[in-house]
Amino acid sequence: MNNNKPKIGIYELTGCAGDALLILDCENELLDIFQAADIQSFLMAKSDNIDGDLDVALVEGSVTTEREIEELKDIRNRAKIVVAIGLCATVGGLQGRFTDSEEWGENLKKVYGDVEMTHTKAVQSKPIDAYINVDFYLPGCPIGKEQFLNFFTRLVGGSPPEKYPHPVCVSCKYNENDCLLNRGLPCLGPLTADGCGSVCINHNLPCVGCWGPVEGANLTSAFYLLKDKGFDVEYIKKVMANYSGTKITTFFDQLKKEKQ
């Protein structure tokens, strides 16, 4: 059936399933979504799922077990285009929050003790591009409706999706907000990929970075700017690490080196 429509699979690894849910939540567009594509696999939406060749795989969630590594590699083998959707798949998610592997091992022990896991083995949480090539990224926690629909429509129409390589500050100014950094609040807007429409700042709350780091983010300057404003170094690191997953590792390593 539907032979000339692009075959699409939507997959969930470790995450809250919020991105899959958001796709289902596009209620007014849902019929069009299912009409425009041949949705082969979408666990949250249907039961007759087929694991065959795909034009596009949308993958949500980070990789946290050995079984997921296998599953992900299998998806990559079957799909022409792989898209990471949501914060967990793009940067590793909250569960991928920067920790070195030693600390991670200790934490695992603290939580699970000496329990032997038989069905699979846990690995440190990583974004999917730690294991496979990713063609496109659609960040967000969860992804945004408008961004998703734009992205999806281009994809099923056969044109490459637009990237959104600008920071939250752009929307923030479109919405005519006074800059919170200048009011002494630790806003991560300049470091964070836009897509939320600066919703937090519109309500006078600083950006916490839930869309993940934007391409070209100037981490060094932002770090010293917050320090210059009197914030404690450990606090700044915590704030910056929250939603940056493993994508901030290099920066933290560099900071460590600078200190020595």
Added chain:
Amino acid sequence: MKIVKLKKENLFPFLEVISKDADLWAPVKKNSDRHVFKMIDDLTHINLDYTRTILPPRNIILPPEIRMFRATPLEYEPNFSHVAKRILFGVHPCDIHGLLIMDKFYSFMYDDPYYIESRKNTIILGHSCWPDENCLCKSTNTHIVEEGYDLFFTDLKKNYLVWIGSSRGDDLIRMKPDLFEEEIANEDIQSFIRRREEKDKAFQTEINFTAMPDLMELKYNDPLWDELGTACLACGSCSNVCPTCNCYNVEDKPVLGENCSDISRCWDACTLENYSGVAGGENFREKRSERLKLWYTHKLQAYISKYGKPACVGCGRCVVTCPVDINVLTVGKALDGNGIDSFWSRLSKEVTR
């Protein structure tokens, strides 16, 4: 040009009458100490006690994002839904100059219908102001206006002196002529002169703009640009708040379920990472320092060389907006060889230490 007098208590009755068949926009308070232009449904919300709005009034004429047209396989349907009959009240001289500069940009080689249609439908009612420590308009010579408004209100405490700058402005007065007085008392003239003298003395900052084109040229490879590039967050805010930035990006947005595409247009900023990105993934200005050079070439050099005045109207918005203190004031001073205290100069000491 003609000048009439309006008692303060007659301002609202006048605005009431003229806004019957146009949207009235005026400054209102935002947060505790900033202002924005908003569409007014209750005249008491207007707050004229402001220095600069967060965004310049160009955002009302050409909003950040508009849909230009819908393209189908056979035709295209233009969309001008951003155009409305508007009266902009309370516009300060720097912003009027900003609009005059926008007029030049958007009709330079080709008329830009999306700007011009909207601009033609907008009546500008200017208002006098008082400088704060970040106003640079005396240095840019944009603290007074001779054109670009339909009416201009100068606040003389109890009265306004109202300049009539166009026949459209004259028509507005004629809608309620009995509110205005033709006779201007000697006392009013004296207080106008006094106000002007005091305002001239109230400026606290200045830059020597005439020197800038040469300095930009001579210091094109100065390490200053790397210092600035190290600090710049590439957030684009400086462009978005500047009354003379005019860059935009055009994007194709295919419509799901239909065989057509919406062509949308949104503001762009040359300080953003992907501004000079082109097909094939190349980027002509990958470095932040190079992008800042473009920004300052535009403000301090290119326009001066062509029109004899800077493309900066001295509104001070970049000064109060850039989180890392990169703005015409600090950059202008640094180009001029002056030491300044700013985050970017502190940072360059910190990271090269």
